[in-house]
Amino acid sequence: MENQTIRKYKLFFAWNDDKEEAWLSKMAREGWHLQSLGFPGSFTFTAGEPREDVYRLDFIINRKDYQQYLQLFRDAGWEHVGEVGGWQYFRTRKQGNQMPEIYTDNASKAQKYARVIMPLIIFLPIFINLATRPVSMESRYYDFYSITKLVMSFIIMLYTYAMVRLLVRINRLKK
Amino acid sequence: MANDKELFKYLPLTEATCYILLALIEPLHGYGVMQKIEQLSKGTVIVGPGTLYGAFSTLEKDGLIIKVGEEDRRKSYTLTSKGKSILQEHLRRVEILTGNAKLLKGE
Numbered sequence: 001m002e003n004q005t006i007r008k009y010k011l012f013f014a015w016n017d018d019k020e021e022a023w024l025s026k027m028a029r030e031g032w033h034l035q036s037l038g039f040p041g042s043f044t045f046t047a048g049e050p051r052e053d054v055y056r057l058d059f060i061i062n063r064k065d066y067q068q069y070l071q072l073f074r075d076a077g078w079e080h081v082g083e084v085g086g087w088q089y090f091r092t093r094k095q096g097n098q099m100p101e102i103y104t105d106n107a108s109k110a111q112k113y114a115r116v117i118m119p120l121i122i123f124l125p126i127f128i129n130l131a132t133r134p135v136s137m138e139s140r141y142y143d144f145y146s147i148t149k150l151v152m153s154f155i156i157m158l159y160t161y162a163m164v165r166l167l168v169r170i171n172r173l174k175k
Numbered sequence: 176m177a178n179d180k181e182l183f184k185y186l187p188l189t190e191a192t193c194y195i196l197l198a199l200i201e202p203l204h205g206y207g208v209m210q211k212i213e214q215l216s217k218g219t220v221i222v223g224p225g226t227l228y229g230a231f232s233t234l235e236k237d238g239l240i241i242k243v244g245e246e247d248r249r250k251s252y253t254l255t256s257k258g259k260s261i262l263q264e265h266l267r268r269v270e271i272l273t274g275n276a277k278l279l280k281g282e
Contacts, residue, residue: 075206102225
């Protein structure tokens with residue numbers, strides 16, 4: 001018999017990834033185990049026995065050592081469930097009272113959030129350029145440009161907000 | 176060998192970095208390092224795979240450790256002479272520090 005699956009949509013912010021981890025663990029306790037990830041915010045769960053699983057998210061976009069990276073986590077007892085947009089989803093069984101962690105000090109955890117900021121910084125100048133490019137009123141694409149500028153301005157605001165939240169998180173970890 | 180400027184940059188080593196370097200006195204792959212640290216530290220220090228992966232790249236980039244092999248997607252590293260001299264200097268200072276523990280015991 002095929003296992004029952006459900007799909008859930010839920011958005012989490014990068015600086016609140018521990019909330020996402022807690023939610024995935026809660027689903028596991030209720031017998032729903034993360035099976036795969038679709039586009040960001042889409043989760044597929046498969047039905048099973050309730051389990052005390054610990055989920056941890058890492059962020060890595062450097063593909064050079066990806067297989068070695070996954071092997072290290074596997075050796076350490078973490079199952080790689082999937083990846084979306086650089087976010088790596090790992091899971092392990094909770095043993096006793098000890099909470100298994102992929103990051104065991106604040107300095108390395110801060111580095112993870114610093115890696116999340118990097119792509120934001122790289123794309124920001126492109127968006128700023130698109131948002132501030134002067135548009136001639138006579139251009140036949142005037143409407144299109146105006147909408148693009150509006151969308152870009154919105155993205156820049158969102159980006160800036162995300163960067164501030166991530167920097168706050170990093171600073172708190174460094175204290 | 177590490178010069179004074181480099182020593183200043185790395186010292187004092189964090190407990191995790193110190194144990195990673197200690198474990199790499201002989202070549203080991205990632206999971207071997209994790210097990211060795213748990214054993215050397217009598218369970219007082221646990222290094223997770225995320226922390227270790229980041230430490231490996233930083234230490235390799237800075238020339239404190241070097242890759243010596245790869246088997247089944249597991250890279251082995253060992254200390255360079257620079258890594259060794261930094262570790263030695265760190266341990267020398269820690270020994271002086273722990274020597275001062277007698278102050279607390281009121282001897």
